[in-house]
Amino acid sequence: MLNTLIVGASGYAGVELATFLNRHPHMNIAALAVSAQSPDAGKRLSELHPQLKGIVDMTLEPLSDASAWAGKVDVVFLATAHEVSHHLAPQFLAMGCVVFDLSGAFRVKDAAFYARYYGFTHQHSAWLEKAVYGLAEWQHEAIKEAQLIAVPGCYPTASQLALKPLIEANLLSDAQRPVINATSGVSGAGRKATLNNSFCEVSLQPYGIFTHRHQPEIETHLGVPVIFTPHLGNFPRGILATITCRLRAGVSRADVAEAFHNAYQDKPLVRLYEQGVPALKAVVGLPFCDIGFAVQGEHLIVVAAEDNLLKGAASQAVQCLNIRFGFPETESLI
């Protein structure tokens, strides 16, 4: 049994982690933590998230001093904002814990990226260097050895799972960047209320055009430039990415199908559609990324759908845990 601490347990990603880890046969949840000043400290998780009544009734503990956990936990999940993870991860790593960070704090090995896109100066270049990017289907071997796993962002997970097989098989024309138009449910912005994500304000709108931090995250790990436009949709959860690409001359539908099949035939959490394309309703509440595509001449449209809180965050983190410790990859997830 591994003892685990979930920091940020009251948040949208944290509560999903608590749900999976509570039913994991090899994990014992030692504690659920929130910030030292949290108004929710002392409340039961199931008071805030009633779907967990009678399932996870543990009390949320304020985290004032990470060192109090030395020797008591083996694994830490950080479902916290980027700067909070940036501050906390090195403390738990120094205690010898394996850390799964759901934030963006360790995803890109370039300190300048953090100043530009996250608005803070990265202070932990040694850990940034050692961190393994947890795109589970593509980083299996590296995850097995890692102490710090930087779980990818929600949009980057769907975008990369859709594009990586095509890039690896060299099927895409250099003449056109893949164009990723992706729509996320409002839970992507976290649990804290803001005017922009309040019920009457949200409709359907692009945001972060040419400036969103997930564009460089996607480009860094794919190794090719992309055009990425996120949209906010008026539904609670899920991401649907519609990606337009140009194929190299002579590449057929069968070549595309073969590339996807080769990449994912033995990957249980990516589901390929032989016909048609996925809808959000197929993946919401589930740990899968579903992928379908259509080809017309040299034009290819790939559609990827996932639950932003699951394959885009918490279930991918648990999938990485399973890979890291040699448990079945889908343990507690399906």
Ligand SMILES: NC(=O)C1=CN([C@@H]2O[C@H](COP(=O)(O)OP(=O)(O)OC[C@H]3O[C@@H](n4cnc5c(N)ncnc54)[C@H](OP(=O)(O)O)[C@@H]3O)[C@@H](O)[C@H]2O)C=CC1
């Ligand atoms: N939502 C999504 O779709 C996705 C989120 N992520 C990333 O996962 C992380 C969590 O996101 P999400 O669940 O949406 O966020 P939420 O805002 O819903 O939750 C944040 C959690 O962190 C806690 N927290 C805040 N400050 C501290 C602190 N100093 N110490 C300990 N706990 C703290 C909050 O509780 P309190 O404030 O009461 O202390 C809350 O439990 C973020 O980095 C996000 O970018 C990644 C992919 C997808």
Ligand SMILES: CC(=O)N[C@@H](CCC(=O)OP(=O)(O)O)C(=O)O
């Ligand atoms: C709808 C919405 O606001 N989505 C968030 C992204 C989700 C997320 O938290 O991703 P990271 O872990 O990389 O921050 C956004 O666009 O900032």
